[in-house]
Amino acid sequence: MEQLSLEEQNQPMDAARIIENINATVSARYTLAMPAANLLSSTSRLCPTCSQIFDASATISSPQSPSLHASKPGEVVHLSLDNVAESAKRGCHLCLTVYMNLDPAALRAFRRYVDFTKGQASPDSSTTSISRGFVSIVPIARDQARLSFRWVPRVEIDQQISTTASGTSRNTFLQNDTRNESRNTVDSNTSSMAGRMTSELNVELILMNPIYAVEPGVRTINSKATSTSSDECFEIARQWLEDCSFDHMKCSATEGAGAIQKPTYLLDVTIRGPKGAPGVKLVDGQFLDPFTEYVTLSHCWGISRDPGMKRVRLHKKTLQALRQGVANSSLPKTFAHAAIATARLGYKYLWIDALCIMHDMEQMVLDEIANLPRIYGEATLNLAATGATDDTAGLFFNRNVLALQPATVEVSDGFGISSGFYKVLRGTIWDDLVDSSPLAQRAWCFTERCLSKRTLHFTRNELLWECQQMCCSEVFPKGLPVTMKTAHEQERRNTTVLPLPSSPSPASADNKSLLPAPKISFNKRTHHQRTANWHILVEMYTEGRQTYTSDKLLGVSGLARQYLSRNRLRPHDYVAGMWRPSLPHSLLWRIHEGGRRPPRYRAPTWTWASIDGRVVSPAPSHASKQTCLEVIDVSVTMKNNDPLGLCEGGRLKVRGFMGKGSLRRTRDYWGHCSFVLQPQATSPKVKEIGDVRFENAWFDERLVKLSDEGAGIMVETLEIYLLPVIDVMDRVEGLILCATMKKGEFKRVGLFEISNGSGMSTNPAAVISPELHGPIQTNWDRFKRMMKGTEEMMNFEERLDHTNAYWFASDYTYTINIL
Incomplete structure (x- = not known):
């Protein structure tokens, strides 16, 4: 060639x-x-x-x-x-x-x-x-x-x-x-x-080998199906919906047996204009037959690239026009395509957030957001504009059929596998088309996808199906093969997150599905497993972006409502993105990189909801004896008295051990950055401790005022307090706090970890240049001595009446408030 x-x-x-x-x-x-x-x-x-x-x-x-x-x-x-x-x-x-x-x-x-x-x-x-x-x-x-x-x-x-x-x-x-x-x-x-x-x-x-590739089945796509709007695409979509509704045990278990409570407004997609042009009309959901089914849409609002295209929303000025009916041609392409898809799938009513929520009435917006678990959870199907970057892109795309079909090749001897004919499969199809799509990058869309029983993904190449029991593609209509999952996906599957299920596991009486996507199930008898599932949800939710960061708690509230209903929790147990039963262990979250606190108050500093950035959740804790911090009280002030809504203030009262010092940043020969803590005290014994170096220190946002240590450069320091949270044999993890102007009141600024040297240090600098950082055991001993307490901190201490077993404990604990 x-x-x-x-x-x-x-x-x-x-x-x-x-x-x-x-x-x-x-x-x-x-x-x-x-x-x-x-x-x-x-x-x-x-x-x-x-x-x-x-x-x-x-x-x-x-x-x-x-x-x-x-x-x-x-x-x-x-x-x-x-x-x-x-x-x-x-x-x-x-x-x-x-x-x-x-x-x-x-x-x-x-x-x-x-x-x-x-x-x-x-x-x-x-x-x-x-x-x-x-x-x-x-x-x-x-x-x-x-x-x-x-x-x-x-x-x-x-x-x-x-x-x-x-x-x-x-x-x-x-x-x-x-x-x-x-x-x-x-x-x-x-x-x-x-x-x-x-x-x-x-x-x-x-x-x-094709013997295995045909299980669950490789389908040959018709060469004429050059668009995701083809009859063949909708035929297979209807088949998926039918199979899921009648044959999937996990999916049918979540189906409501009785009447469905309708959203406030729905769109009738079956109306026609004077010349037969298709259109939509806004109707009141409360007046519809209680058994009427409807479809929802999940989409990226985006920023329109067409200056002539105005964003269409429901508000007081457009209410009358939408009640009378508008042509599909006057809607953004994604909305028009969603109306067409709903009708072609055999349904009459469609719910779109932009057209079914009164956006100039704040209370109605908050009420509808509170109802999202019901709106998406009771919908028959969720249409996902997975391949669209904004509302002007649409659901339907032209495609190359050959690129979808697995190639067939003949392999000779000598490669360590049997000779013969083999199929060439895309190993990362779900990650490429769904998890890396524009829709997956939005936090709101992640919530909608989780709340839906089943989702039909309209990608740029093909239709994909996702429900609580399996995921399918047009080439693999009976389920994606296990070999099409990466090692990372398999690892996540083993930790109770099932992003790409292809062969359903047997249902268990004591295991229930929390959310259909990602598939999360947890054992009622294991508290720590339930906590880990919530932490995984938070991690995946914070990976997405939000146009308005003030919506952070609103966006996760739907997941929280579903979570508490499935775990027999009370609304009072929810505290600004966390759960009371999981405290204080849940305090050990950190930001992956690039954290930033919004200028406008959103939540207390001790919760992940207070900062913008991708959250890394704490490792599962399996023993309460690891905890060395007592939570005395936690209180939050919620807007409109909605315990799962917006937060206006909060306070965490705890009792534990504390150490005080001056923090500075330093770099070694290789350029690795580390943080050094110089203990502060008036006692000569404490002054002789020497510097304590963090093996790991994560700050919620960049410490702009903290300069690097260097020759001829004045080093700025930050006065901080260490509050250990867990003690696990070989290490201590805890919060880094800064004092406010009020006595006994602090704010969180980060997270620290210090090891005793029995395990391998996770800080590469400590391994590469031990002569600079000092022996790990010496650092550990310094930390223990620093935590004995100082004379300057006696103004809010409490004398212990018993001998505690913590290796770093002094005769004093401290009761403080974290805002």
Whole structure:
């Protein structure tokens, strides 16, 4: 097959534009080159390079450098990125599959890195090629293997070759020092130049013997179904809905046996205009038949790119017009498509938040948000505009049918798996099309997806189904194979989160499903398991973005209402995003990175809801004896007296052990940042303790006023207090507090962890430069001495009447309030 050299291409194409061109070009060329019937042939059409991948006796060499060897064991040379794109356009099924599996964001990051390396290349380099490709087959089982594609910048390999030829032992461009924690990520100084960069691009596919690939079943998509609005798509969607409603035990268990309480407003999607044009009309839900079914929509509001398109909402001025009926053509494309989809699925009523909530009446908005568990939970189906970035994108997209169909290849002996025909499956289809979609990045949409019994995802490539029992695609209509889950997904599945269920587990009498997506079940007898499930929900919820950060507690309130009803909890047990029974252990949350407290008050500092950023929940605690902090009282002031609504104030009263010190930031030779605490006291014995270094310290937001320690630089310090929360043999975890102007009153600023040295330190700086940080055991002893209490802190202490067993405990505990 003819292949284009990279020298023929002056500028690399933008990632999104390349993929669009492939979608448009391959459909046309492939239709001319191969009839639709050939999709059922024994093997797929492949380019010469891809054909040789599966022949162990063949030698694959790059057209630019036949003598170039792969840099990893088991790898052989494959096409560059641009040649893969060109080969896909010419009809190679495998190249098309590979390129369509590239993450556009990762591709852009890789091209940024390539541009950066071009500037660092030696002046003798005359090539304009941007990448080198490699491929390997790694056996998983006798009839399964992982097909891995990898690309690195060509300039790196050229420099490696020239370096080897000159006898130099180190790469002069990318030195393998400890400053780079990952070989795939450029350091922060480099990445700040032009956004995130990556030095390696990867695609992983699965080779599966057809004997197993047909279970649960591979379906051949009709070549004429070139849009997600085709009759074939809706036929399979109706079949999914029917199977789920009548055959799925987990899903039917949540179906209401009686009348359904309707939302305040619904949209009738069956009306027609004077000329027969389809439209929608707003109706009162309370006047409908109690057994009438309805459908909901989950979508990204987004920012319209069309200046002529006004955002359509229900308010007092538009109420009358919507009651009379409006044409679909006057609605944003996503709303119009949702109305069409609802009618084609056989339903009359649709609920859309933008058109069914009176947005200029604050109390009605709050009431409807409080009813979200009922609105989404009692809907027959939730339509998800998963592939749309905003309301103007719609639900329906044109697509390349060939890219959806698994390629069939013939594998020879010599790869550690049985020879024969294999299907090439996309290993990350759910992550690519759903979990990485625009819709999945929104916190509100995550809540809606969790509350819905079943969801039909309209992605840019195909329809996907998600319910409490299984997830399906058009190619795998009976459920996605287990091998299409990544190791990370499998690990999450083992921790009671089931993001990609394909084969339902037997129902258990003492296990109930909390939320359909992600699938979370927990044992009534295990309190810590229930707590862990809530922590997982919080982590996934805070991964999403919110247009209005003031909605943080409102967005999670629907999940909280569902959670308390399934766990027989009381509304009083909910305290601003946390649960009383899980305190104080739940206080040990931290922000992954880039935390920021909003200027306007939203929640007390001790709850994760007080800060913007991705939350990392505390590790499960299995023994109450680990707790060394007593919660005396917790009180929150809620707006409109709704215990699960907006928060206007809060206070946590606790009793525990405290240490006081001055915090400063320091860096070692390698650039690792660490925090040092100098104990403060008037007693000479305490002054002799020496500095205490945190092995791990996470601050809720960046400490702007805390400068780095360095020669000739005045070091600013921050007066902080340490409040241990749990004591677990080899480490202590607790809160970092700052005092307010009021006696005995504090605010949280972060989280700390200190180890006694019996386990491996998680701080790389402590391992790399122990001479700077000091022995871990010495640091531990200093911390113990610091926690004995100080004379300056006796103004709010309480004398203990008994001898406690905590290794760091003094004769004093302190009762404080955390705001």
